[in-house]
Amino acid sequence: MAAFGLLAVGLVGGAALALLPAASTSPAEPVRAQTQLAVPAEPLDEPLQPSAEESVPVGVSAPGAAVSMPVPVTTVAPTTPSTSLEDLVSRVVPAVALVQAGSSRGTGFFIARDRVLTNAHVISGHSTVRLQVGEAQYEARVGTVSAGTDLAVLHVINPNPTQAVLRMGSVEQARVGEEVIAVGSALGVLSNTVTRGIVSAMRKVGQVTLIQTDAAINPGNSGGPLISRSGLVIGVNSLRVAQHTAEGVAFAVAIDHATQLLSGQRPSDGQTPLGGLTQMLGGRSEGDDQRTRGEADYARVLEWASKNAGELDNYWTRYANACVSAARPAGDRAWFAVFEPSGVTLSNSSTVDCASWLGTVRTTAARIREEMVKASEAARQNGVFPGTVRDLRRRHRLDWAGWDR
Numbered sequence: 219m220a221a222f223g224l225l226a227v228g229l230v231g232g233a234a235l236a237l238l239p240a241a242s243t244s245p246a247e248p249v250r251a252q253t254q255l256a257v258p259a260e261p262l263d264e265p266l267q268p269s270a271e272e273s274v275p276v277g278v279s280a281p282g283a284a285v286s287m288p289v290p291v292t293t294v295a296p297t298t299p300s301t302s303l304e305d306l307v308s309r310v311v312p313a314v315a316l317v318q319a320g321s322s323r324g325t326g327f328f329i330a331r332d333r334v335l336t337n338a339h340v341i342s343g344h345s346t347v348r349l350q351v352g353e354a355q356y357e358a359r360v361g362t363v364s365a366g367t368d369l370a371v372l373h374v375i376n377p378n379p380t381q382a383v384l385r386m387g388s389v390e391q392a393r394v395g396e397e398v399i400a401v402g403s404a405l406g407v408l409s410n411t412v413t414r415g416i417v418s419a420m421r422k423v424g425q426v427t428l429i430q431t432d433a434a435i436n437p438g439n440s441g442g443p444l445i446s447r448s449g450l451v452i453g454v455n456s457l458r459v460a461q462h463t464a465e466g467v468a469f470a471v472a473i474d475h476a477t478q479l480l481s482g483q484r485p486s487d488g489q490t491p492l493g494g495l496t497q498m499l500g501g502r503s504e505g506d507d508q509r510t511r512g513e514a515d516y517a518r519v520l521e522w523a524s525k526n527a528g529e530l531d532n533y534w535t536r537y538a539n540a541c542v543s544a545a546r547p548a549g550d551r552a553w554f555a556v557f558e559p560s561g562v563t564l565s566n567s568s569t570v571d572c573a574s575w576l577g578t579v580r581t582t583a584a585r586i587r588e589e590m591v592k593a594s595e596a597a598r599q600n601g602v603f604p605g606t607v608r609d610l611r612r613r614h615r616l617d618w619a620g621w622d623r
Contacts, residue, residue: 301449303414307399310445311410312382315351316403317372317441319344325402325442327384327451332377335476336441337456338363338370347372354378367426367475368456384443387450389427389472392417400433400455400470402442411439418467427472429453435468444470512600517610519593523586524614527551530582541565541572549618556580557587557620587620594621 317326317336324340326349334349341347341360349356349372358372392398400413415433422428429444435455444453453470534553538545543565545555555561556579564572597607611617 301447303399303447306445306447306449307401307412309382309449310384310399310401310443311412312351313384314401314410314442315349315356317341317347317349319347323403323438324440325438325455326372327401327441327443328381329383329386329451329476329480331379331381331383332374334358334372334374335454336370336372337454337471338365338368339456340441341370341372349374351381362479364475364479367471367479369454369471369476369479371479384445384451385449386473386477387446387448387452388477389420389429389452389474391448391450392420392429392446392452394419397447398431398433398452399445400431400435400439400442400468401445402435402439402455411436421469426475428456428469429472431468431470433468435470509601509603512597512602513606513610515600516593516597516602516607519589520610520614520616523590523616526582526586527614527616530579530586533582534579537570537572537575540567540570541575548620550612550615551618553579553583554618556583557618590616590621 313328315326315328315334317324317334317340319341320343322340322342324336326334326336326340328351329335341363344360346357346359349358356377357375359375361371361373363370394417396417398415398417400415402411413434415431417429418432419430420427421430429452431444431453433444435457439455440457442455443451444455446452451473453473454476455468455470457469530553531551534551538552541564542562544563545552546558546561548554548558548561556576562576564576594607608617611621
């Protein structure tokens with residue numbers, strides 16, 4: 219699947235149920251069976267993060283690393299207004315690479331013989347990637363990454379000393395209305411695809427400057443260069459507005475952010491350019507998406523807890539008449555009384571081992587409580603509204619004030 223930034227979301231999972239002990243064939247037999255509950259499904263593994271060594275800012279050697287001497291490289295020189303578009307393209311294309319990160323594909327471009335610039339979302343979750351330039355293939359490791367600007371620097375493991383590279387300009391050199399070209403791997407397979415357009419506008423989204431262009435940007439173009447007619451990179455193609463919503467509206471992250479990243483400056487990684495743009499266009503923000511995911515995760519745990527709570531209801535009812543002389547009301551379920559100090563007073567039964575029965579109830583209830591408390595805290599951190607949390611608990615008959623203590 220081609221890597222590309224579009225306005226979209228998704229997620230969720232399920233969990234299993236373990237039944238409590240069945241009723242004894244003889245009520246006079248002591249209850250000693252233990253309970254085993256299913257544990258909510260574990261979350262998906264987090265994406266791989268660059269190691270400490272990989273996070274060393276570009277231009278700064280890791281402790282103990284050997285310092286290599288500069289090697290002459292072929293640099294695409296700035297062109298003059300009289301340079302034909304065809305000549306400009308022929309100079310740029312050899313410095314643009316197809317980036318393959320697992321099943322995702324995008325674009326990158328060489329800014330040094332052993333260094334490639336691309337989008338962070340192209341290489342997300344990977345520590346190494348493959349590059350293809352023409353017939354040549356290279357391996358590269360993921361170096362400095364900035365999710366806040368959607369930029370990443372790749373370090374080529376087996377560089378070509380004669381590799382062509384592009385020169386970076388500045389957004390200050392760009393003018394609305396000027397002609398630009400975008401080079402990338404359209405649809406993730408059509409490498410060296412060139413499209414032409416103009417700079418439509420400059421947009422400030424949070425701390426990030428975006429260059430709006432009508433040059434066609436397709437899935438797979440992410441991470442490719444946006445080139446001015448002078449032959450300088452002024453932006454890194456990053457995203458477009460969904461094609462069914464608008465046409466000719468694409469965005470590139472201003473190359474100035476890459477210059478800052480290469481000099482060791484690490485901008486805030488709060489809101490991504492895509493999230494900020496979506497919010498600016500009146501769509502859902504990243505906070506909204508996080509809240510939605512948080513609600514889904516919380517609902518999943520409540521479903522698990524509700525099924526196990528139903529089994530514990532049956533187990534409580536089966537022996538409560540014989541074993542409980544008093545139980546303090548404490549929420550939606552009778553056995554919630556075990557959560558309160560001295561909440562259950564046992565009677566002296568000659569037919570049932572009530573102490574063993576209550577111990578099983580406490581152990582089972584404690585496991586449900588543990589998962590509920592963790593889920594409540596996760597929901598709070600994900601911005602789930604308290605009213606939504608309360609409604610979900612009531613829907614599953616799991617309302618008890620102690621979950622948030």
